[in-house]
Amino acid sequence: MHEIPINHILFLSTALFFIGVYGFLSRKNMITMLMAVELILNAVNINFVAFNKYLFPGKLDGLFFTIFIIAIAAAEAAVAIAIIINLYRSHKSIDVDEVNDMKY
Template sequence: MNTPGLYHILFISTALFFIGVYGFFTRRNLITILMSIELILNSVCLNFIAFNKYVWPEKLDGVFFTLFIIAIAAAEAALAIAIIINLYRSHNTIDVNAAEEMKY
C-alpha cells in the first residue's frame, strides 16, 4: 500500500488553507468565520506533521507544535463561541455587521 508523499499532503494542506482564507474574507456569519479560522489552523497542523514525518522523522517537534496549536485552538473556539452567544443575546443576530458597536 502506497503512502501519500510530502507533495500530496502539502497540496491538501494548501487547499485547506485557501478554503479557510476564502471563507474568512467572504462570509458574514461569525460561526462560519470561526470554522474558517479552524480550517486554517488545521492546515498549519497538517504542515507540521508532514514536515516532521518526511524531513525530520527522528524528532517530534512537529507533533509538539501540533498539540500546542490544538490546545490553543480549543481555547480560542470556546472564547469565540462565548462572544458569539453574548452578541446573539444582545443583537439577536450573529452577523459581523451587527458587531460594530461592542458595549460591555
C-alpha cells in the same frame, strides 16, 4: 506499496489554508468564520505532521506543536463563542453585516 509523496500532502494543506482564508473573508456568519479559522489551523497541523514525518523523522517537534495548536484552538473557540453569545443577547443576530454600530 508506494508511500504518498510529500508534495501531495503539502498541496492538500495549502488548499485547505486558502479555503479557510476565502471562507473567513466571504462568510457573514460569525460561527462559520470561526470554522474557517479552524480550517486554517488544521492546514497548519497537517503541515507540521507531514514535515515531521517526511523530512525530520528523528525528532518530535512538529507533533508536539500540533498538540499545542489543537489545545489553544479549543481555548480560542471557547472565548470566541462566549463573546458571540453575549453579542447575540444584545444584537439578536450573529451576522457580521448587522453588527455594525461603529462606522466612520
